Amino acid sequence: MGKVLACKDVGVNCDTVIRGKDEADVLRQAAEHAKGCHSGVQMTPAVQAKILAAIKEEGSSSCCGGSCH
Ligand SMILES: [Zn+2]
Numbered sequence: 001m002g003k004v005l006a007c008k009d010v011g012v013n014c015d016t017v018i019r020g021k022d023e024a025d026v027l028r029q030a031a032e033h034a035k036g037c038h039s040g041v042q043m044t045p046a047v048q049a050k051i052l053a054a055i056k057e058e059g060s061s062s063c064c065g066g067s068c069h
Pocket of ligand 1: 007012014015016033037038
């Protein structure tokens with residue numbers, strides 16, 4: 001099961017959804033995406049923490065991100 005990140009969950013107005021095999025993979029792709037699409041966004045530790053908090057288990061129910069199942 002992979003990880004998924006909805007760009008809008010990080011607080012930007014963007015419909016992009018990033019999928020990766022693990023959090024590091026999603027984070028790397030998010031950095032690439034931010035470079036191309038969100039030129040005003042800096043990959044600061046605070047932004048990385050926000051991204052990590054927004055990453056969800058792919059295919060899990062939306063009620064709790066999978067932690068209650
Ligand atoms: Zn985006």
